[in-house]
Amino acid sequence: MSITSKQAEPELGEKSLAVRTKLIDRTAKCEEVARPGQAALAQEVVQTVDLPHQIYIDSAEGPYLIDMDGNRYIDLTGGFGPNVLGNKPEPGEVAMASQIKKGWHYGIPGDGQARLGELIKECAPAVDEVMFCNSGSEATMFAFRAARAVTGKSVVALFDGSYHGVHDYALVKADSKSDRSTPSSTTLGAGIPEEVSKELMMMLPYRDTNAYELIRKHKDNLALVVIEPVQSSNPRLDNQEFLQGLREVCTECEVLLIF
Template identity: 30%
Template sequence: MPAPDYTRSRAYRAAACTHLPFGVSSTPRGRQSPVPVVIEEAQGVHLTDLDGNRYIDFTLGYGPLLLGHTPDCVQAAVTREMARGLRTATVHRGEAALADLLADCVPTAEQTAFVTTGTEAVQLALRIARAATGRLRIAKFRANYHGWIDNVHVAGAPDNDGPCTIGQDPAASANVVLFDWGDAAQLAALDSSFAAVILEPAAINPGCFAPPPGFLDAVRTMTRQHGIVLIFDEVITGFRLGLGGAQQRYGVLPDLTVLGKVLGGGLPIGAVTGRRDIMHDVATGRLLHRGTFNGNPLSLAAGFAAISHLRTHATTLYPRLDAMAAELCAHVNTQAMRAGVAACAQAVGSAVQLFVGTKGLTCISDLTQVDRAETARLTDALLQRGIYALPRGLMYLGTPHDDTDMATTRHALSEALETLRTPPTRQGP
């Protein structure tokens, strides 16, 4: 098939690199192959780039846009809020309104503190846990992502316990102890020196892994036994796996929950929500929780509109998304077998992960089998066929995806998997 024209995106990238490091504002965006495409317009789940190429979007802003790029309810709410003035760094009614709504939706949301990003929310949750326990040590699981701040930006892969990037301060993670996600036996190492255990309850970021049976219950039992604050990082899973997130889906309740992404309806937001007694130091003002843009009116208005919509339609919306994701995985696995290529897909809720180099994974340690370069080649082939997925193979489904979108995507996946039968073109020295 003829390759799409990326002339204008290439020209933009070359010019942008003059004053914008790497030509982007977040490093992963600059790694798209064959070139980071410049998106000019987004409607629903359809994108148009600078060269006029059109795509069905399965990145959805790296997950936040569960309702798509232009949901009417969010647009109307933000427009109304803009007319009232930005009111940055003031007290306004939108703060309590969204906190009250979260209390109705998330099982453990007795109190909520808002910040601007999920990364900040993680740091606030850890500070709250240290204050509540008087301890310093933090248990983190390999390949779980909790933001890019040095103290937790370690062990980004199951076979590498070190910092995730150059320039990190090794001392920042001195109080972090690493465990293997899904391995309940290792939890015996927990004791009363730990302030918190933080984890993705469903590990979507490393590759859409559902928790093994009994694992979350074991984490809850051990943390309760030793008086450790249990933190669920639901930045991705919150409102994606259901209205009550992973904690509702799997029936295990943490002490604190970190939220973001879908919570903002497409605008920047983060939140820590949890038990009233653990939030006590925030409530009394003893624990400092600062930020000029914390609880900004536009994000809260967008979030209130989005979560209200999800609550109204939850009984039909989530089963439909889960079913579409399961169907997409089944198609990939069938077509990979027919094409004779080692590739597979797995899903948690409405998040789907494509892998090349393996015919199936059972745990996070199996990620060492994955051929990252070939997975990127698969998503490159999808891009050329008008399917916009994250280069590492992660695909997020949203409510605007319809039967036509999914049929087109299945057809593109069949063709893209066939391209893997041809060895990749090797670059010269």
């Protein structure tokens, strides 16, 4: 959830409003830091708690986050994805401490990169080669480009409600005015040419077999279909049949598929 301090007060029930007011009262130190921070930083307040100011985390351990005011939160986002072992796992601390003694940024690859690549291949037999990127946005940007280069096609399809980064080709969503089963696409924010969403990107309905027919219909121009198997914004686990069907349709249509 992204909230800005300039947004209007949301419509809340009496109990929800009381909880929100209590949280505001309990995060005074965070608010004190947030005032100059919001003035200095060109970014929105980004958090999962609906408050008018940023919550600043002081420390984290296991499944918990502790803010500057000492409030403890259960971390349900896992660092928005990467903290699969929880916060500050001991094996990670030991490995990082060992590496810091040897240096932490070489530019030229270190030996650990090759060893990690081999380990990933062992864990994921379908993987032939591994490429390390600086961010998830960079990874999907390279993937989109590679798919277009290999296939000679230009259109990439995403599923409504998905998140694949912050580059122009990922910041596309279904137009709320369109039919959910056959959604048209529009850009997610200013600064992205509308042509990107209308000519180079395509939206598909998540967990809806109409997606299969849309892939078949547009297969001649479709370079790639990208999907979060379990969407971060809609974490349902009852989609195995849909994913298997998607795999079969993409194979049938000779369209690349990325999970």
